[in-house]
Amino acid sequence: MNPEWMDGLIGGLIIGIAASAFLLINGRILGASGILGGLVDLSGRSNAVERLSFLIGLICGPIILTQYLGLHLTGLTSNPYILISSALLVGIGTRLANGCTSGHGVCGLSRFSLRGIFATIFYLLSGILTIIVFKNLVGIL
Amino acid sequence: MKNIFALICGAIFGMGLYKSGMTDTTKVQGWLDIFGDWDPTLAFVLGGAIIPMTITWQLTKKIKKPVLANLFPKKPEQKISKSLIIGSIMFGGGWGLSGLCPGPAIASLSFGGWQGLLFFFTMALGMIMTPNIENWFSKK
Numbered sequence: 001m002n003p004e005w006m007d008g009l010i011g012g013l014i015i016g017i018a019a020s021a022f023l024l025i026n027g028r029i030l031g032a033s034g035i036l037g038g039l040v041d042l043s044g045r046s047n048a049v050e051r052l053s054f055l056i057g058l059i060c061g062p063i064i065l066t067q068y069l070g071l072h073l074t075g076l077t078s079n080p081y082i083l084i085s086s087a088l089l090v091g092i093g094t095r096l097a098n099g100c101t102s103g104h105g106v107c108g109l110s111r112f113s114l115r116g117i118f119a120t121i122f123y124l125l126s127g128i129l130t131i132i133v134f135k136n137l138v139g140i141l
Numbered sequence: 142m143k144n145i146f147a148l149i150c151g152a153i154f155g156m157g158l159y160k161s162g163m164t165d166t167t168k169v170q171g172w173l174d175i176f177g178d179w180d181p182t183l184a185f186v187l188g189g190a191i192i193p194m195t196i197t198w199q200l201t202k203k204i205k206k207p208v209l210a211n212l213f214p215k216k217p218e219q220k221i222s223k224s225l226i227i228g229s230i231m232f233g234g235g236w237g238l239s240g241l242c243p244g245p246a247i248a249s250l251s252f253g254g255w256q257g258l259l260f261f262f263t264m265a266l267g268m269i270m271t272p273n274i275e276n277w278f279s280k281k
Contacts, residue, residue, distance in 0.1 A: 004162065008182040011161020012189020018154035019190065020197035025146045027210030030154060032244035037268040053144040055247060057151025062159040063251045064152070069160070074249045075167040075240070076256040082238055087246075087260045089235025091267020092274060094243055096228025098217075101242045102154075104229075105187060110194035114219040119229040124173075126233025131173040134238065141170065141238065 019106055026050070031103025032058070033094035041095075082140070097123075143209050155248040161186040164249040166240025173237050224275070 002010070019030040028050075038044025039051045077083060094100040097119050099108065104123075108116015135141040162168040162182055171180030201213045236242050241249075241260055249257050 004168075004180075004182050005185045008161050008185035009189040011157045011159070011163070012186035012191075013193060014157030014160060015154060015186070016157075016190035016193035016197075018150050018157055020193050021146070021153070022150040023194075023197055023201065023207065023213070024204075025208045026143055026150070027207030027213055028147075029214050030150065032154075032242070032247060033268070036243060036247065036265065037271070040265045040269050041272055043272075047143075049144050050147045053147040054151035057148040057153075058155040058244070058247050059250050061152035061155030062164065062248050065156045065159050066252065071252055072159075072162075072165055074164055074245075074253045074257060076249075076253060076260065077166075077239060078256055080259065083256060083259050084263050086235040086239035086241070087263035088267040089231045089238070090241065090243060090246070091235075091264035092271050093228045093231030093233070093235060095268050095271035096224045096275070097232060098225065098228070100232060100244070101236075102244050106190040106194055109187075110191045111198045111216065113216060115217065115221065115225055118221050119225055122226055122229035123233030123236060126230040127173040127237035128175055128233075130234045130237030131170060132176060135170070135174060136177055 015102075015106060016110075019102070022054075023107075029103060029107045031099050031107060033100040034098070034103050037091075037095050077141070079140075093123075146209065154244065157190070158245050158248045161189075163242075164245040164253075169240035169242075169245075170237065 022028055022030040035051050035054055039048055044051055097104070099119060104116040104119035109120060131141070158164055163186060168180055168182055171178060172183035206212055239260060243264065246257065246261055246264060250261055
């Protein structure tokens with residue numbers, strides 16, 4: 001077993017390699033919310049098959065890996081109110097901002113994009129504040 | 142060909158997310174919990190992902206075009222818009238509440254249970270609704 005920070009670093013490097021390959025080969029930015037969002041709101045019709053192929057790979061990659069590393073569950077809450085409000089915020093927020101952790105975070109920061117830097121600062125601060133309020137103060141998380 | 146490479150890149154991305162712990166919502170919430178039991182793992186994930194990508198962006202300046210496409214994506218206009226800030230604040234709030242962002246939400250679909258499925262379909266619904274929300278705001 002690697003220490004957790006080592007797993008994080010190795011996993012992060014793999015994520016960076018995937019994003020690099022997608023850019024160098026397909027000429028596209030690896031942004032999860034953009035790839036899915038363009039498919040479901042039909043704005044990305046022209047390359048729908050490419051988007052769908054990516055998403056199928058994204059679902060299947062971890063299935064292969066769980067055979068070797070064992071299954072680590074997500075630990076996701078079972079509270080439907082938290083699930084639904086959180087998912088709506090993530091869905092609408094990432095589309096309004098035009099990116100999420102992968103698009104703005106990984107691809108944006110690495111290209112020194114001002115929009116990526118601003119987005120990352122604001123979603124990190126907002127996430128930290130949410131944990132302070134709902135976990136540490138209210139205690140529902 | 143493009144679709145095959147998209148599938149492969151998606152699979153590698155998913156493996157990276159799984160290996161790094163990004164699909165574990167307790168680790169993500171631990172990373173955001175800076176005044177509680179802080180878990181620094183995600184700093185290594187983000188750092189690890191940015192290193193190869195920084196080199197790749199430099200490389201795109203040297204080579205003319207991607208292998209299977211005509212040009213590299215241009216940097217969008219660097220305008221810090223209201224929707225960028227509001228959207229990022231909303232996203233961060235949702236990310237903190239559940240510990241899931243879009244990539245890991247999709248990557249964990251096969252083992253995330255009904256909770257993961259509910260999250261995924263609600264997130265997709267939010268994405269479908271967004272153009273209407275934007276129109277509504279721009280009319281105000």
